[in-house]
Amino acid sequence: MLGVSLSGYGDTSGRRRIPLGSGREQRGGPRGTERHQEEWARRVRRAIPPGTVSAVASLRGAAAIVGVADDASPTGELELSGRALETAMIVAALDDAGLTIADVDGICHVGSSVMMAEYLGIHPRYTDSTSTGGSSYEIHVEHAAAAIAAGLADVIVSVYAATPRSDRKRGGRGGPGRGRPPMMMMGPNPAAEWEMPYGIRMPMGPYALSATRHMHEFGTTPEQLAQIAVSTREWATMNPKARFQTPMTIDDVLDSPMQTTPLHLFDCCLVTDGAGAFVMTSAERAKDLKKPPVYVLGAGTCHDHQMISQMPDLTTTAGAVSGPNAFAMAGIKTQDVDLLMGYDSFTITALLHLEDLGFCAKGEGGPFVEDGKTGPGGSLPMNTNGGGLSYTHPGMYGMFLIAEAVKQLRGECGARQVGDAEVAVAHGSGGVLSCMSTIVLGTEGTLS
Amino acid sequence: MTSTEPTGRMEPPSTPTSEPFWEATKERRLVLQWCTECDRAIFFPRDNCPLCLGSALEWRPASGDGVVASVTVETSSPNPTIAGGDPYAVALVDLDEGVRMMSNVVGCPPGDVTVGLAVQVTWVPLSDGRNLPQFEPRS
Numbered sequence: 001m002l003g004v005s006l007s008g009y010g011d012t013s014g015r016r017r018i019p020l021g022s023g024r025e026q027r028g029g030p031r032g033t034e035r036h037q038e039e040w041a042r043r044v045r046r047a048i049p050p051g052t053v054s055a056v057a058s059l060r061g062a063a064a065i066v067g068v069a070d071d072a073s074p075t076g077e078l079e080l081s082g083r084a085l086e087t088a089m090i091v092a093a094l095d096d097a098g099l100t101i102a103d104v105d106g107i108c109h110v111g112s113s114v115m116m117a118e119y120l121g122i123h124p125r126y127t128d129s130t131s132t133g134g135s136s137y138e139i140h141v142e143h144a145a146a147a148i149a150a151g152l153a154d155v156i157v158s159v160y161a162a163t164p165r166s167d168r169k170r171g172g173r174g175g176p177g178r179g180r181p182p183m184m185m186m187g188p189n190p191a192a193e194w195e196m197p198y199g200i201r202m203p204m205g206p207y208a209l210s211a212t213r214h215m216h217e218f219g220t221t222p223e224q225l226a227q228i229a230v231s232t233r234e235w236a237t238m239n240p241k242a243r244f245q246t247p248m249t250i251d252d253v254l255d256s257p258m259q260t261t262p263l264h265l266f267d268c269c270l271v272t273d274g275a276g277a278f279v280m281t282s283a284e285r286a287k288d289l290k291k292p293p294v295y296v297l298g299a300g301t302c303h304d305h306q307m308i309s310q311m312p313d314l315t316t317t318a319g320a321v322s323g324p325n326a327f328a329m330a331g332i333k334t335q336d337v338d339l340l341m342g343y344d345s346f347t348i349t350a351l352l353h354l355e356d357l358g359f360c361a362k363g364e365g366g367p368f369v370e371d372g373k374t375g376p377g378g379s380l381p382m383n384t385n386g387g388g389l390s391y392t393h394p395g396m397y398g399m400f401l402i403a404e405a406v407k408q409l410r411g412e413c414g415a416r417q418v419g420d421a422e423v424a425v426a427h428g429s430g431g432v433l434s435c436m437s438t439i440v441l442g443t444e445g446t447l448s
Numbered sequence: 449m450t451s452t453e454p455t456g457r458m459e460p461p462s463t464p465t466s467e468p469f470w471e472a473t474k475e476r477r478l479v480l481q482w483c484t485e486c487d488r489a490i491f492f493p494r495d496n497c498p499l500c501l502g503s504a505l506e507w508r509p510a511s512g513d514g515v516v517a518s519v520t521v522e523t524s525s526p527n528p529t530i531a532g533g534d535p536y537a538v539a540l541v542d543l544d545e546g547v548r549m550m551s552n553v554v555g556c557p558p559g560d561v562t563v564g565l566a567v568q569v570t571w572v573p574l575s576d577g578r579n580l581p582q583f584e585p586r587s
Binding site: 190192193194195196197198199200201205208209210212213216257258259260261262263265307308309310314 | 457458459460461462463466492517518519520521522523524525526527529530536538540548549550551552559562563564580
């Protein structure tokens with residue numbers, strides 16, 4: 001299964017090439033882009049030989065998410081911040097599970113899991129400070145499921161809180177930005193040398209470069225990208241915590257200010273306060289807790305660059321590896337998926353997920369979303385909380401994908417509830433299309 | 449169209465590894481690292497070849513010719529140090545040597561820069577005698 005799904009990866013033969021303009025284009029010879037793609041395909045085959053997944057297939061159903069919490073508000077601001085907000089989320093998620101902090105023996109945090117544990121006053125025997133940007137929390141789920149299956153921990157908590165909107169109002173320091181070199185805490189950052197001097201706007205510039213290339217290769221239109229934002233907004237009208245809850249049209253998106261071509265303002269995610277947490281334990285222990293367990297059926301991760309200039313193929317993400325691996329472990333196909341929570345930092349991001357996870361063929365994402373099938377009443381409900389585009393986006397949004405997927409599988413989502421949802425996919429994207437992590441979640445009925 | 453005055457843009461740091469690249473820019477020469485084992489150009493500069501992890505690397509002159517792989521025009525909030533506050537094109541350029549680098553494409557309206565455009569290197573001065581490689585439509 002895996003071999004089949006990867007065999008076409010990096011193969012550009014089926015792509016629609018739009019003829020280049022006359023006169024200026026390069027004369028003959030293999031071009032750099034094709035060489036990048038060939039190299040990428042070769043590397044994928046080397047890194048992930050077919051059969052790898054079966055070796056870890058025992059993770060299926062071994063662990064469950066038993067508690068979740070997330071918070072955001074229509075103002076985009078939250079009252080609490082920092083450790084107080086993180087702790088409030090942990091307490092809420094533990095309460096959701098019917099557990100207390102005394103049960104916790106594993107902790108995940110994108111900053112320092114050691115500092116977080118010290119603040120909480122716990123002495124965990126499992127610790128995970130994995131930080132890959134927006135996909136960190138999907139990876140926390142993957143790691144936690146493996147740790148629980150291996151007996152390294154019994155109850156693992158992951159937490160996230162960020163309040164960029166309130167911080168700005170309070171006059172706090174923003175993140176790395178224009179004219180400010182990125183932090184060097186993890187060693188020299190090549191982006192300061194090879195990308196930032198050219199004035200690329202972060203983080204939207206790299207996504208725009210992917211979108212331009214996608215439009216060139218496949219004829220994807222601004223209207224098709226806008227449809228993703230429109231369908232997502234439809235879901236947000238049913239989330240009372242969403243930042244934006246009024247419907248919008250394709251014209252609204254296209255009329256919003258151009259940021260960096262071809263991305264308009266409403267092609268871009270929000271900047272809002274937000275926080276969340278989840279609690280995981282073994283399938284065995286999960287049976288006796290407060291809420292119906294949501295089982296981890298599959299997980300997969302892959303990253304292929306940090307800087308956008310190093311992305312092997314601007315229109316194919318590492319989700320084309322993480323997705324098929326996670327699906328193979330779960331034993332599902334795309335048609336089994338009742339809900340896709342696909343990280344929508346930008347409209348192009350969500351479109352790439354649809355292709356790379358196999359919901360449509362490479363290059364067909366535009367026509368695929370055109371009929372609104374990812375919105376309410378559509379055949380593939382996507383980002384039912386309103387997404388990063390309309391619900392909240394504090395920076396590392398992956399936590400919210402998990403919280404919504406779990407609540408949907410429990411049937412707790414009120415007006416926006418997806419009927420009979422049994423299988424949900426949370427697909428996180430971190431960096432600039434850099435690190436992808438896919439989690440397949442299911443109800444008890446999916447275990448047999 | 450090549451200016452001679454530094455623009456005040458964020459200037460790239462130089463590392464011991466990349467120093468030969470930046471030294472060459474003082475003479476407006478574009479050079480690339482090659483792995484002598486793999487016989488391939490690599491970019492960005494490293495101490496090891498990203499294909500074989502060997503350290504048999506050498507600097508060779510580059511043609512300076514390439515093709516635009518993708519482009520975005522910074523319109524709503526252009527960095528004032530790049531083009532005086534006007535929109536500008538940030539592109540990924542595939543060099544003839546088979547590597548990709550980010551740069552600006554200048555010498556034509558930014559909206560005229562398209563995927564597939566053949567470009568050649570041009571230079572913008574930095575404050576310390578180095579020059580930053582940019583690209584312009586090939587003549």
